[in-house]
Amino acid sequence: MKRALVIVLDSVGCGAAKDAADYGDEGADTLGHLFEREGLELPNLAKLGLGSSASYPNAASAIMSEASAGKDTTTGHWELAGCVLEQAFDTFESFPQDLLDEIGGPFLGNKAASGTEILTELGEEHLRTGHPIVYTSADSVLQLAAHEERYGLEKLWALCHQAREVLDKRGIRIGRVIARPFLGDSAASFKRTSNRHDYSLMPPETVLNRLQAVGVETIGVGKISDIFAGAGISESHPTKSNADGMAVIEKLWAEQRPQPHLIFANLVDFDMLFGHRRDPAGYAQCLREFDAWLGGFLPKVGEDFLLITADHGNDPYHHGTDHTRERVPLLTANAPVPPVDSADFTQVARLLERHFA
Structure with a gap:
């Protein structure tokens, strides 16, 4: 039985993308500014390679740059699942x-x-x-x-x-x-x-559809099923908060299902409660809480595939209240091959397909 866990820390970017200025986001750096100005320390994410050399067994890290046009949740998640959008979604100032x-x-x-x-x-x-x-x-x-x-x-x-x-x-x-x-x-x-x-919007075919086709259960936690309009999702567990999402992840992980399965989770509080509201102290505390939970969860990972990443940035020190065009961290344990630095988000889909091959 093979299984994998992907956790998307919604909006936890790690520095302006090369084209950030095209989006009005030059200088954005969600994690960098929080480390610098909030005295942030995340020792358990650091074990997986965030900001330092990985010390957790079989851990590796990289930084990914989005290839798709846009900086929204849907675009980022679809690219993580293997779908690059060359044309950005439609936006409006007001609706007809x-x-x-x-x-x-x-x-x-x-x-x-x-x-x-x-x-x-x-x-x-x-x-x-x-x-x-x-x-x-x-x-x-x-x-x-x-x-x-x-x-x-x-x-x-x-x-x-x-x-x-x-x-x-x-x-x-x-x-x-x-x-x-x-x-x-x-x-x-x-x-x-x-x-x-x-x-x-209904997505094109993604890695979720392809995994389902070869008998892998795909289990969404949080708003994953919503983001993919239910396509490629075998089972959905909506959540009300990060704490609820982490509890659901632990429950699903403890079940030890006999069939191969992917647990794909989104933790939204970073973005919804603190990034958009430009609350750096709250954002930093939310990260500390996740890191503390991760410290207790890592010993349960064993030899299974764990992947932690993000879908875009939302620098709480940046002007405005919208997402920021940033690179994102990719932290792994027991990946089938080491993650590649500076690759686009689709390498998450490639790692998953290689793991379940």
């Missing part, structure tokens, strides 16, 4: 009115905005009118926010599903439609909940 009419409206907002700021601005009007809030960002997303109780979670999810269908019918290549439910009764108390749901 006829598109919103077809989705269902009326809506509030319809502009690029921070997810927390727009709740402060329009949340109370949403409660008065019952109209959902639509907004976007520099990423290829159409986000719909509504009160989880007053509007209804199932109703919000159905509206997002409708939006995905309309976009696909029109051939508009928006990477994700995102449901953003929130609770609270005033601008001072509004808070997004963990019942977010992503509706992704």
Whole structure:
């Protein structure tokens, strides 16, 4: 029985990509700035080679550069799974009115905005009118926010599903439609909940499909199934936080399933709670918590294949609130061959296929 574990630390980049200036991200360095300015120490990731020579048995590390156009979650994950996008997803400052009419409206907002700021601005009007809030960002997303109780979670999810269908019918290549439910009764108390749901564009064939075809179970943890629109995913375990995701990883790893399987996990708190909110102290603490968990998990890896990486950057010291175009670390234990420095993200897919060959 062969198995592998891939953990994506969402947005944990390690320095500006060569083309970062093309994205307005020159000088971005998520990890570098956190190490420098927050006194960050990550001893267990260091054992796998982060910022130092690997000391864990059969560990090796590299730095990868994204080949695809874009810097969003979907693009990064699809490339990790072997799919390079030469054309970036569509982005908008606001959405055409006829598109919103077809989705269902009326809506509030319809502009690029921070997810927390727009709740402060329009949340109370949403409660008065019952109209959902639509907004976007520099990423290829159409986000719909509504009160989880007053509007209804199932109703919000159905509206997002409708939006995905309309976009696909029109051939508009928006990477994700995102449901953003929130609770609270005033601008001072509004808070997004963990019942977010992503509706992704259907990906081309990826390593997940190819592994399934040869009998490997593919198990998504966190928002992996959402990112791949369920394609190539045998089993999905949504999570509410990093802590929840790490607990699910441990549970799945302890099961010792008899059939070959891949556990593919995304830990989103780095990005969602701290990168976009430009909270370096919170980001650093989130990394410390993961590193402490990793210290207890590494002895359980044994001779199985472990891979830890990221999908893009989100430097909490950078201007704005959007992702940053960065290289990402690739840390491995028991890889079938050593990872290659400066390769693109698709080497993750190649390592997985070689492991399960």
